[in-house]
Amino acid sequence: MDSEIIDAVTGWDSAPAERGHGGLRSLADDGFTGAVVAGMTWGFMLNGRLLGVFDGTVDDFEGESFEAYRAPDSALPLLYAMRETGGDVRAQYYTEETPLQDADGTLSAGGFTGYVELSENVLSGDYYVVYHGGKSMSAAFVGNSRRLITGDEAFERASDEVGIYKVYDVDIDLVDIPGGDPDEEADETAGVAAGGVAPAGDEEVEDDAEGADDPAAADEPAAFETADADDDTDKGEPVDDGSADEEPTPAVSADAAADDAEPSDSSTPDDGETEATPDPSAPPSGPQSPAQAEPTTPPAKRPAPEESESRSPTAEGSVVVDTPQKNGEQASPEPPAGDDATGDDVFSAEAQWRNARSIPSLDPRDAEGESVDGRPGTPRSHQRNTKQATHHRPSRGGAGGGSRPSPEDQPTQQQSQPAEQTPEEPAVDPAEAESLKQRVEALASERDRLESERDALREERDEHRSRAEELEDRVAELESEVERLRGQLDEAGIRSTDRSMSADEALRGTNLFVRYARKGEATLEKAHDGQASREEVVENLRLEHHTTFDTEGLGIDGQPYEEFLHETPEYGFAKWVVTDLLYEIGETGNRSSLAGVFDSIPKADRIELYGSVSIPLGDGESESRQFDIIVRDQMGEPLFVANLNDSRDPATRPMVTQLIKDSKSVANAKETLGSAFVVTKSFFEPGALEAATEETGGGLLSRSKRKSFVKLSRKQGYHLCLVEARGGEFHLNVPDL
Incomplete structure (x- = not known):
C-alpha cells in the first residue's frame, strides 16, 4: 500500500466497526464510505460496496478486529482503490492544447471508468478527476500541507492550472463479503453487471410505466447512489397509445424542459387548453403520474393532440432526458422502460453502455464525425445546432449563464433566424496585423533553429551510441x-x-575467536587441569576470525586476506598465548608464580585487534585505553592486554612505561586483568628492562613469590611480561622461566 495513501487515510475520522466479515457486512448495510484496515490488509468501500482489497484478501478480515476510517469525500475511496489496482495510461495531454474541460466532457459521454491525474509540471498541488461509468467526482491536494479540496471547487481549480495530465483506464471489480445471503448477493451482482440496477421483472416494468419508478435514476452505478433533486423534476414518461409506426420523438434536454415550463402571460397552447406549469426548482413530493412527469414543450413545438397520442415509448426512438452532470459531464443516453418495453431490453442496453472501456479521442478534429465507441455519430456542428434549438445547458455552478428568451418569444426568434448566418468579421488593426506577422516570422525562425539543433543533437547521440x-x-x-x-x-x-585494503584497516576490522571442533574433547580447561596434552589441544582448537567487511576476493598488500592474517605478528601472538604459553608455564613449574597468566588462559574467548578498554570514572563518564591486542573472556572483560613493536628497532623504555601506565588504569578498574605484554620483533633496550624491573620490584632482594608482578594492593595486581618474536616464534624474556 502506498505510504502517501496510508498517511492520508489514517488521518480520517474513525468509525465504529465490529469484528470479522460480520463487521464488514454491517458497514455495507449502513452504506459506509471509507477504508477498512485489518493488520496489513486494506480495503476501500463506497456507499457500502467493497471496491477492492489490497495487500491481502477479504478472508484476512474473518474473525479479526479491524479499523474503519470514514472518508471526508466519496471521491477518495474510489480514487485510492483505482490507484492501488493500477491501470493503463491511455492518453497524456497538455492543458494548453487540450483543456481539461474538453477531456472531461468526452470521457463522461463515453461512459469511462478510470481517473485523470493532473500533477506533472504543476506546482500548486495534485488534481484528480475519478470516473465510474461516466459519472465523475473531483479531488485536489493543494499546497505543501496537501489541503484537501473536493467537488466543483477542485475541478475548477484543476481547470485553471497549466500542466500535463494523464488518463488512466482502470477496471474496478467489486469484492463480495463472505457470509451474506447468497440470494441477496446474486441480486447485487446482477445489478452491478447491469449498471448497478437489479434486473426488473414484469411487475417492475409495469410499475415503471405507471410512474412509480424512475427509469433514468436506475442508470446510476451502484457505487454512485446520489440524490439529485433536479432529476425527479426532469425525468418523465411519454403518453402511449400503442402506435409504433410514427417517427420517434426528438430528445429534449432537461434545461429546455425547465425553460419551456416557465409561466408566460401572453402564450397559450395552440389547441386552446390552459396548462398549469409547476415550479421547476421545487422537487416533487411523491410519485408522479405520466401526465405530471411529461416534459412540457414550447407552444410552437407542441405536437397536435392526434400526433402526441400516436407516439409510443416503444417506437424506433425514445425520449431521452438530458440530466445535468457533475464536473461538466455531458449527458448520457438513458433508455427508459415504457409500458411495452421489457426489462431485458432496458438492462442489456444499460450493461452495454456501462461496459464501455474505450477512451475517445480528446482532439475535437478526430472526434467530430465519430461516436466514442467507434460507430458513426453525430457531427459536432449538428450537436451544436441541436443544443441551440433546445436552449443552452446550465453552467457548472448550476445557474444559467446569461438571459434566455421567454417561451412566447422563442418560436418567433427561431422562425425569423435565417438558415445560414455568416458572422461579420471584425475589422483588423493594421499595426496589430503587422505585429502578428512579425511574431509568426520570429516563431518560424525559432522553429527552424530548434529543428537544426535537434538534428545536430541526433547526430551527436548516434555518435555517442556507436562509441558506447x-x-x-x-x-x-x-x-x-x-x-x-x-x-x-x-x-x-x-x-x-578483486579488491584491496590497507593492512591497518584490515586488522582493525578483525576479531579472533577461540573455538573447538568438539567441546567434549581436549580443551584449555582440561589442559589447565593436566587432563589433555598439547597435541590434543592444538588439534581440537580453532582460532576463527570474524571481520566487519567481506573477505571474498580481498587482497592485502598483494596477498589474499587469510594468508595475510596468518602471517601477521598479531595473529601469531594470539595463537601462541592459547596453544603454547599454558604448557610453557606448566612444564617449567611456574603455575603459582605466574598464576595470573596460567589461570586466565583457559578463560580466553575473543581476541580483539587494535581495540580499546573502557574505564568508568563515575557520574556516568568514562575514558578508554588503546591496545594492539586485547584478550577477553565470554563477558567481554579484559584478561590480557598487549602492545607490539613491529619495527626492526629495539623496544625502548618509553614503550614499556606507556604500557605500564595504561595497564595500571585497566587493572584498577577491571579485576579480571591477569597480565600485560610488550611484544617486539627485535629485542629490548636495557632501559626497557630496567623500567620493568623497577615497576615489579624485581631484583636480588625481592621476596615476592609471584614473578614480574605489578602490585596494586595487598591482594590485587597483574604480571608484566616482555616477549620477543623472531622467526615466527615467541619467547618469554621477562620473567625468566
Whole structure:
C-alpha cells in the first residue's frame, strides 16, 4: 500500500466497526464510505460496496478486529482503490492544447471508468478527476500541507492550472463479503453487471410505466447512489397509445424542459387548453403520474393532440432526458422502460453502455464525425445546432449563464433566424496585423533553429551510441580475458584478488575467536587441569576470525586476506598465548608464580585487534585505553592486554612505561586483568628492562613469590611480561622461566 495513501487515510475520522466479515457486512448495510484496515490488509468501500482489497484478501478480515476510517469525500475511496489496482495510461495531454474541460466532457459521454491525474509540471498541488461509468467526482491536494479540496471547487481549480495530465483506464471489480445471503448477493451482482440496477421483472416494468419508478435514476452505478433533486423534476414518461409506426420523438434536454415550463402571460397552447406549469426548482413530493412527469414543450413545438397520442415509448426512438452532470459531464443516453418495453431490453442496453472501456479521442478534429465507441455519430456542428434549438445547458455552478428568451418569444426568434448566418468579421488593426506577422516570422525562425539543433543533437547521440557500443564490446573482451587469467591462476593454485585494503584497516576490522571442533574433547580447561596434552589441544582448537567487511576476493598488500592474517605478528601472538604459553608455564613449574597468566588462559574467548578498554570514572563518564591486542573472556572483560613493536628497532623504555601506565588504569578498574605484554620483533633496550624491573620490584632482594608482578594492593595486581618474536616464534624474556 502506498505510504502517501496510508498517511492520508489514517488521518480520517474513525468509525465504529465490529469484528470479522460480520463487521464488514454491517458497514455495507449502513452504506459506509471509507477504508477498512485489518493488520496489513486494506480495503476501500463506497456507499457500502467493497471496491477492492489490497495487500491481502477479504478472508484476512474473518474473525479479526479491524479499523474503519470514514472518508471526508466519496471521491477518495474510489480514487485510492483505482490507484492501488493500477491501470493503463491511455492518453497524456497538455492543458494548453487540450483543456481539461474538453477531456472531461468526452470521457463522461463515453461512459469511462478510470481517473485523470493532473500533477506533472504543476506546482500548486495534485488534481484528480475519478470516473465510474461516466459519472465523475473531483479531488485536489493543494499546497505543501496537501489541503484537501473536493467537488466543483477542485475541478475548477484543476481547470485553471497549466500542466500535463494523464488518463488512466482502470477496471474496478467489486469484492463480495463472505457470509451474506447468497440470494441477496446474486441480486447485487446482477445489478452491478447491469449498471448497478437489479434486473426488473414484469411487475417492475409495469410499475415503471405507471410512474412509480424512475427509469433514468436506475442508470446510476451502484457505487454512485446520489440524490439529485433536479432529476425527479426532469425525468418523465411519454403518453402511449400503442402506435409504433410514427417517427420517434426528438430528445429534449432537461434545461429546455425547465425553460419551456416557465409561466408566460401572453402564450397559450395552440389547441386552446390552459396548462398549469409547476415550479421547476421545487422537487416533487411523491410519485408522479405520466401526465405530471411529461416534459412540457414550447407552444410552437407542441405536437397536435392526434400526433402526441400516436407516439409510443416503444417506437424506433425514445425520449431521452438530458440530466445535468457533475464536473461538466455531458449527458448520457438513458433508455427508459415504457409500458411495452421489457426489462431485458432496458438492462442489456444499460450493461452495454456501462461496459464501455474505450477512451475517445480528446482532439475535437478526430472526434467530430465519430461516436466514442467507434460507430458513426453525430457531427459536432449538428450537436451544436441541436443544443441551440433546445436552449443552452446550465453552467457548472448550476445557474444559467446569461438571459434566455421567454417561451412566447422563442418560436418567433427561431422562425425569423435565417438558415445560414455568416458572422461579420471584425475589422483588423493594421499595426496589430503587422505585429502578428512579425511574431509568426520570429516563431518560424525559432522553429527552424530548434529543428537544426535537434538534428545536430541526433547526430551527436548516434555518435555517442556507436562509441558506447564499441566500449561495451571492449569491456566484454576484457572481462573474458580476466576470467581466462583467473582460471589459469586457479589451476596454478594462486588465488586472485578483486579488491584491496590497507593492512591497518584490515586488522582493525578483525576479531579472533577461540573455538573447538568438539567441546567434549581436549580443551584449555582440561589442559589447565593436566587432563589433555598439547597435541590434543592444538588439534581440537580453532582460532576463527570474524571481520566487519567481506573477505571474498580481498587482497592485502598483494596477498589474499587469510594468508595475510596468518602471517601477521598479531595473529601469531594470539595463537601462541592459547596453544603454547599454558604448557610453557606448566612444564617449567611456574603455575603459582605466574598464576595470573596460567589461570586466565583457559578463560580466553575473543581476541580483539587494535581495540580499546573502557574505564568508568563515575557520574556516568568514562575514558578508554588503546591496545594492539586485547584478550577477553565470554563477558567481554579484559584478561590480557598487549602492545607490539613491529619495527626492526629495539623496544625502548618509553614503550614499556606507556604500557605500564595504561595497564595500571585497566587493572584498577577491571579485576579480571591477569597480565600485560610488550611484544617486539627485535629485542629490548636495557632501559626497557630496567623500567620493568623497577615497576615489579624485581631484583636480588625481592621476596615476592609471584614473578614480574605489578602490585596494586595487598591482594590485587597483574604480571608484566616482555616477549620477543623472531622467526615466527615467541619467547618469554621477562620473567625468566
